[in-house]
Amino acid sequence: MSKVQAYIVTGAGSGIGQAIAKRIVAQGHPVFGLGRDSKKLENTAKLLGAKNFFFASVNLANSNESSQMNAEIRKWLGHNDLTLAGLVNNAGVVDRGTFDSTSDGIWERQFQNNLLSAVRLTRDFYPELRASAPSSVLNISSNLGLRPIPNTSAYSAIKAAMVNWTQSLALEWAPLHIRVNCLCPGLVDTPIHPFFGQDESSEHRQMAHQLAPLGRMGTADDIADAAWFLLSGASSWTTGSVLSVDGGMGL
Numbered sequence: 410m411s412k413v414q415a416y417i418v419t420g421a422g423s424g425i426g427q428a429i430a431k432r433i434v435a436q437g438h439p440v441f442g443l444g445r446d447s448k449k450l451e452n453t454a455k456l457l458g459a460k461n462f463f464f465a466s467v468n469l470a471n472s473n474e475s476s477q478m479n480a481e482i483r484k485w486l487g488h489n490d491l492t493l494a495g496l497v498n499n500a501g502v503v504d505r506g507t508f509d510s511t512s513d514g515i516w517e518r519q520f521q522n523n524l525l526s527a528v529r530l531t532r533d534f535y536p537e538l539r540a541s542a543p544s545s546v547l548n549i550s551s552n553l554g555l556r557p558i559p560n561t562s563a564y565s566a567i568k569a570a571m572v573n574w575t576q577s578l579a580l581e582w583a584p585l586h587i588r589v590n591c592l593c594p595g596l597v598d599t600p601i602h603p604f605f606g607q608d609e610s611s612e613h614r615q616m617a618h619q620l621a622p623l624g625r626m627g628t629a630d631d632i633a634d635a636a637w638f639l640l641s642g643a644s645s646w647t648t649g650s651v652l653s654v655d656g657g658m659g660l
């Protein structure tokens with residue numbers, strides 16, 4: 410009997426990561442969710458049911474913590490006779506501010522949290538992804554990585570690097586049948602934004618809705634729909650793609 414296909418999703422305690430985990434579990438696949446805050450991950454487990462959502466808290470920007478965590482994930486895969494069908498590098502933090510106020514520390518924080526942590530996790534699980542090929546990696550970048558706006562230089566530059574890394578890795582791993590794709594969300598209504606949870610009539614939310622030609626902000630489920638397409642066999646001939654899901658904002 411073939412093994413059950415499992416997925417790792419980073420940043421699964423909230424927003425886009427939680428919605429992607431929900432979508433994968435709904436398709437009948439177990440998910441190992443990662444994030445720093447165990448309360449948020451517990452909340453996702455309550456939402457999805459403990460049967461198919463497993464989690465552990467880890468700061469992925471810390472290489473020691475991260476490698477200890479990998480052992481735990483490997484144990485989970487082994488004990489449950491699972492094969493790693495996909496890895497979603499979604500965890501991220503945003504830093505806003507003018508370029509002249511963006512310190513080395515902020516650049517470093519962006520690099521560690523939004524790029525190196527994903528690079529490291531992908532490299533660490535290469536043996537599993539290779540063994541279970543056809544498999545796939547999905548990186549969550551941003552439309553700011555394609556078309557930046559003022560006051561987000563570190564975030565935008567690091568997200569642009571993620572797009573480029575996606576494409577070089579896609580070329581390198583295509584012969585191994587490990588697909589590597591990238592999603593670039595526009596403005597999505599998640600806790601990453603200060604106006605998340607505010608009353609719908611608030612000025613900030615109204616402005617955010619108006620920024621998209623389609624007339625509304627995205628939802629985490631909008632991104633999860635596209636994520637499942639890129640993870641699943643429905644996109645078996647797609648690698649190195651950079652898909653904007655942004656209500657037309659990038660135009």
Ligand SMILES: NC(=O)c1ccc[n+]([C@@H]2O[C@H](COP(=O)([O-])OP(=O)(O)OC[C@H]3O[C@@H](n4cnc5c(N)ncnc54)[C@H](OP(=O)(O)O)[C@@H]3O)[C@@H](O)[C@H]2O)c1
Pocket residue numbers: 419420421422423424425426443444445446447449467468469470471499500501502503522526549550551552593594595596597598599600601602
């Ligand atoms: N919402 C948007 O408008 C938008 C647009 C474009 C791109 N994105 C990208 O989408 C991704 C998800 O963001 P979101 O909007 O869903 O916001 P969110 O709800 O704040 O999710 C970010 C998640 O990343 C986790 N995380 C951050 N740093 C981490 C670390 N060092 N180790 C482990 N987990 C970490 C956070 O969990 P803990 O707090 O528990 O650590 C959190 O659950 C991010 O990469 C973001 O840049 C979002």
